Amino acid sequence: MRPLQHPSVDDLTLEAIFHALSDPVRVEIFAQIVGCASPQGCSDFLCVSNKDIPKSTLSQHFKVLREAGLIRSERKGVEMLNWSRQEEIDKRFPGLITAFAKAHKVQSAAKRPRATRSA
Amino acid sequence: MRPLQHPSVDDLTLEAIFHALSDPVRVEIFAQIVGCASPQGCSDFLCVSNKDIPKSTLSQHFKVLREAGLIRSERKGVEMLNWSRQEEIDKRFPGLITAFAKAHKVQSAAKRPRATRSA
DNA sequence: TCCTTAGTTCCGAACTTTAGAACTATTGCA
DNA sequence: TGCAATAGTTCTAAAGTTCGGAACTAAGGA
Numbered sequence: 001m002r003p004l005q006h007p008s009v010d011d012l013t014l015e016a017i018f019h020a021l022s023d024p025v026r027v028e029i030f031a032q033i034v035g036c037a038s039p040q041g042c043s044d045f046l047c048v049s050n051k052d053i054p055k056s057t058l059s060q061h062f063k064v065l066r067e068a069g070l071i072r073s074e075r076k077g078v079e080m081l082n083w084s085r086q087e088e089i090d091k092r093f094p095g096l097i098t099a100f101a102k103a104h105k106v107q108s109a110a111k112r113p114r115a116t117r118s119a
Numbered sequence: 120m121r122p123l124q125h126p127s128v129d130d131l132t133l134e135a136i137f138h139a140l141s142d143p144v145r146v147e148i149f150a151q152i153v154g155c156a157s158p159q160g161c162s163d164f165l166c167v168s169n170k171d172i173p174k175s176t177l178s179q180h181f182k183v184l185r186e187a188g189l190i191r192s193e194r195k196g197v198e199m200l201n202w203s204r205q206e207e208i209d210k211r212f213p214g215l216i217t218a219f220a221k222a223h224k225v226q227s228a229a230k231r232p233r234a235t236r237s238a
Numbered sequence: 239t240c241c242t243t244a245g246t247t248c249c250g251a252a253c254t255t256t257a258g259a260a261c262t263a264t265t266g267c268a
Numbered sequence: 269t270g271c272a273a274t275a276g277t278t279c280t281a282a283a284g285t286t287c288g289g290a291a292c293t294a295a296g297g298a
Contacts, residue, residue, distance in 0.1 A: 001261095001262055001263070001276085001277060001278085002277090002278095010229070013226065014140070014146060014219070014222050014223060014226050015140075015141055015142065015143050015146060016141075018137040018138075018140040018141040018146075019137075019138075019141035021133070021134075021137040022134055022135075022137040022138035022141050023134065023255095024134050027133060027134060027137075041275080041276095042275075042276065043274090043275065043276080053257095054256080054257050054258075055257090055275080055276070055277090056256080056257055056258070056259090056276090056277080056278080056279095057255085057256055057257060058276085059275095059276060059277055059278085060255080060256080060257095060277095062276090063277090075263085075264085075275095075276090077264060077265065077275090078263080078264050078265055078273090078274055078275050078276085079264095079274080079275055079276080080275070080276060092222075092225060093218075093221070093222040093225060093226075094221070095214070095217075095218045095221065096218045096219075096221075096222050098214075098218075099212075099214045099215045099217075099218035099219075100133070100215075100218075102212070102213070102214065102215075103133050103211075103212040103215050104133060106211060106212060107132065107133050107212075110129070120245080120246060120247085120292095120293060120294070121246090121247095142286095160244080160245095161244075161245065162243090162244065162245080172288095173287080173288050173289075174244080174245070174246090174288090175245090175246075175247080175248095175287080175288055175289070175290090176286085176287055176288060177245085178244095178245055178246055178247085179246095179286075179287075179288095181245090182246090194244095194245090194294085194295085196244095196295060196296065197242090197243055197244050197245090197294080197295050197296060197297095198243080198244055198245080198295095199244070199245065
């Protein structure tokens, strides 16, 4: 198994970031990782939006997120821990991840079965 | 020629928007349209970042931007005029397009031949 | 009417993504 | 140690997507 690749902040590209976030499964994974203080294992996402994801596909999704620079992954014993690189990304593209997280919240609220959301 | 499709603001999805902006040619086109007060014709983009784009490809790129809800296109005589839907998108995903435009500026400044950029 | 300009559609070749099967890497336990 | 279990990766073929040339449509002159 080849070592994991994490691009440096200066090598981040908008295109790669947007490509990584152009898939609904990766959007869910990244939104959850961004919203979580503790790092997440890959297999926490074997079921996403009530859909089972084969683990080879999941592994590819994590690779895309990692190589776009959105997450950092590190093996911890038998599992892989993943956390968001938001703070680093903010240095180069300030506000981008926050805008994404906000937009994702709006979208997932709109998607949920209609129940009048009170103020 | 079938009539042009423009999704309503409520039908916009983050995935479609990010997919549209995951291609360097579309990023350039959209960044220029966002930064421009007057609407642009498609053929203003037959050359992007010093690369010639075949017009069938360009037509597909505009279709992707249009169907993601990023631009509005309207035929005006022999040409098609395109403008940004930023104000509408802001209603649903506030700050998203601004964050993109800012990030694109950072990235294109970094790409330009090194000349010490003074304050 | 015919020409020109601007953009679209068709369609095959090139590229990318998906997911099953086989693999590797680490841990725990006899 | 050896072996099983768990977690994730790699390989690969089939399915899906994108690119771009050729043929098309649509509008505006001369």
